[in-house]
Amino acid sequence: MTPCFNWFEVVYYWFGLKFYDIVAGRRLLHLSRYYSVDESVELFPTLAKNSHDRSLRGTVVYYDGQMNDSRLNVGLACTAAVVGAAILNYAEVVSLIKDESGERIIGARIRDTLSGKEFDAFAKVVVNAAGPFCDSVRKMANNDVVPMISPSSGVHIVLPDYYSPDGMGLIVPKTKDGRVVFMLPWLGRTVAGTTDSSTAITMLPEPHEDEIQFILDAICDYLNVQVRRSDVLSAWSGIRPLAMDPSAKNTESISRDHVVFEDYPGLITITGGKWTTYRSMAEDAVNAAIRSGNLKPANGCVTDHLHILGGYGWDPASFTVLAQNYKRMKRTYGGKIIPGAMDSAVSKHLSHAYGTLATQVASIAQNEGLGKRLAHGYPFLEAEVAYCARHEYCESAVDFIARRCRLAFLDTDAAGRALPRIIEILALERKWDKARQKLELQKGKDFLETFKSSKNAQFRDGKHNGKNIFSTFVSFLHFE
Numbered sequence: 001m002t003p004c005f006n007w008f009e010v011v012y013y014w015f016g017l018k019f020y021d022i023v024a025g026r027r028l029l030h031l032s033r034y035y036s037v038d039e040s041v042e043l044f045p046t047l048a049k050n051s052h053d054r055s056l057r058g059t060v061v062y063y064d065g066q067m068n069d070s071r072l073n074v075g076l077a078c079t080a081a082v083v084g085a086a087i088l089n090y091a092e093v094v095s096l097i098k099d100e101s102g103e104r105i106i107g108a109r110i111r112d113t114l115s116g117k118e119f120d121a122f123a124k125v126v127v128n129a130a131g132p133f134c135d136s137v138r139k140m141a142n143n144d145v146v147p148m149i150s151p152s153s154g155v156h157i158v159l160p161d162y163y164s165p166d167g168m169g170l171i172v173p174k175t176k177d178g179r180v181v182f183m184l185p186w187l188g189r190t191v192a193g194t195t196d197s198s199t200a201i202t203m204l205p206e207p208h209e210d211e212i213q214f215i216l217d218a219i220c221d222y223l224n225v226q227v228r229r230s231d232v233l234s235a236w237s238g239i240r241p242l243a244m245d246p247s248a249k250n251t252e253s254i255s256r257d258h259v260v261f262e263d264y265p266g267l268i269t270i271t272g273g274k275w276t277t278y279r280s281m282a283e284d285a286v287n288a289a290i291r292s293g294n295l296k297p298a299n300g301c302v303t304d305h306l307h308i309l310g311g312y313g314w315d316p317a318s319f320t321v322l323a324q325n326y327k328r329m330k331r332t333y334g335g336k337i338i339p340g341a342m343d344s345a346v347s348k349h350l351s352h353a354y355g356t357l358a359t360q361v362a363s364i365a366q367n368e369g370l371g372k373r374l375a376h377g378y379p380f381l382e383a384e385v386a387y388c389a390r391h392e393y394c395e396s397a398v399d400f401i402a403r404r405c406r407l408a409f410l411d412t413d414a415a416g417r418a419l420p421r422i423i424e425i426l427a428l429e430r431k432w433d434k435a436r437q438k439l440e441l442q443k444g445k446d447f448l449e450t451f452k453s454s455k456n457a458q459f460r461d462g463k464h465n466g467k468n469i470f471s472t473f474v475s476f477l478h479f480e
Contacts, residue, residue, distance in 0.1 A: 001044055001061050001170050003222060005054040010034065013060040020062060032062035044168055048224040052176065068187065069275065070406050071353050074392050075308040082309055089393050090114050096126065096140045096267065105141055105266035114395065124293040127285055128269040132201050132241040141264040145246070148259060148271055152240040153199035155211040156191055158233045158410055163190040163223070172222060181218040188378070189233065189410050192219050205237040206450045233411045235452040243272025260288045268292055279303045310355025318358070319344070319351035326362040328371030328381070337369045349379035353405070361387045374421060375414035380405050385422050389429035397422050397444045412453040419444045
């Protein structure tokens with residue numbers, strides 16, 4: 001929903017979004033349309049009718065897709081493994097390997113950051129897809145390369161669900177200071193953002209209080225409810241790898257589009273871009289690798305027809321099968337385990353997060369007594385921790401709360417309360433001793449300290465040491 005405060009804005013946004021509908025073509029979700037002031041407030045009850053002494057003239061509503069980025073990310077890795085890729089996380093590229101002439105990259109020296117062991121991996125082509133860190137990898141081949149990355153900081157905050165109605169978000173294309181601000185329903189809560197400012201590249205960026213306050217102030221101008229700092233459940237910062245083509249004649253070509261570049265034979269770098277175009281990015285990178293290595297693949301690009309693991313056979317009603325066929329197991333205070341219903345909230349969550357593989361998670365919940373929720377008010381189950389350890393490369397508690405589910409991003413306080421139980425389950429799966437469990441708890445607390453919620457003061461029992469493990473994925477393409 002885009003609020004309009006004069007009739008020019010109504011016409012301008014309406015025409016712009018109708019063009020958006022046309023461009024979408026057969027992939028259009030629903031037609032955009034104009035809503036009167038009364039209709040708008042009915043759809044979005046917290047929307048203010050007045051802002052900066054301006055009166056609302058109506059809104060223009062358009063439709064877009066939404067996804068769970070942590071689940072899609074791990075789904076990509078698991079899908080790649082199923083179709084033949086070798087997946088390795090907690091792997092750090094130490095150096096690149098050149099051929100005897102020194103003129104071509106033929107592999108990389110890799111360190112396992114969990115064991116400390118190093119090994120060589122050879123490939124006909126190496127693809128560097130390290131996001132904001134891609135320049136560091138490029139410098140391993142040639143220390144004099146022209147940087148490609150102009151890092152930008154993006155801060156988001158999470159608020160309770162009552163700030164936005166289910167299924168309807170708010171976007172303001174141009175605030176009073178010229179920025180874009182949005183407020184969207186996301187995973188049962190409301191996510192708001194965003195900032196866009198230059199930043200340094202760090203392993204674990206943190207949001208500044210003034211950035212959080214800017215977002216709160218910006219959305220406050222468009223709501224009829226009091227926007228309180230105490231309502232912030234979580235706040236985090238990320239780094240956008242805005243890219244510039246090194247071969248460009250000027251520096252004005254920095255954009256949000258992706259760039260594919262081979263500045264050293266055998267090393268393809270792809271950076272920039274966004275989730276919306278990730279398949280197109282992947283196709284461009286693979287095509288560049290094919291040209292670089294003079295490879296002869298047996299098939300053309302198949303991404304147009306390839307579903308993410310768990311997507312085959314899934315439909316929006318799949319959650320009803322879980323609700324009908326499975327029970328959740330609950331622990332009672334008497335030590336007994338009794339069955340509980342697989343309610344709609346949990347079954348919908350499992351279905352959306354795991355697709356058709358949700359039945360495996362439900363089976364663990366039912367058969368192994370891991371059906372309890374990890375945090376009050378959230379649908380995440382204990383069984384998911386065990387499933388992610390067994391099937392999704394989950395090696396730490398932080399992996400789960402941040403990279404397999406989004407609990408840390410949704411509610412820092414809830415994630416902190418869930419940490420001990422998550423570590424207890426992972427300890428059984430990974431055979432951790434007491435020392436490792438204590439270390440995992442401390443790492444989890446340190447990680448959650450970087451999320452500036454209004455409730456995580458309990459985790460600030462020591463100075464943040466910043467010793468969080470960062471995992472960079474580098475893909476090696478080898479065609480027979």
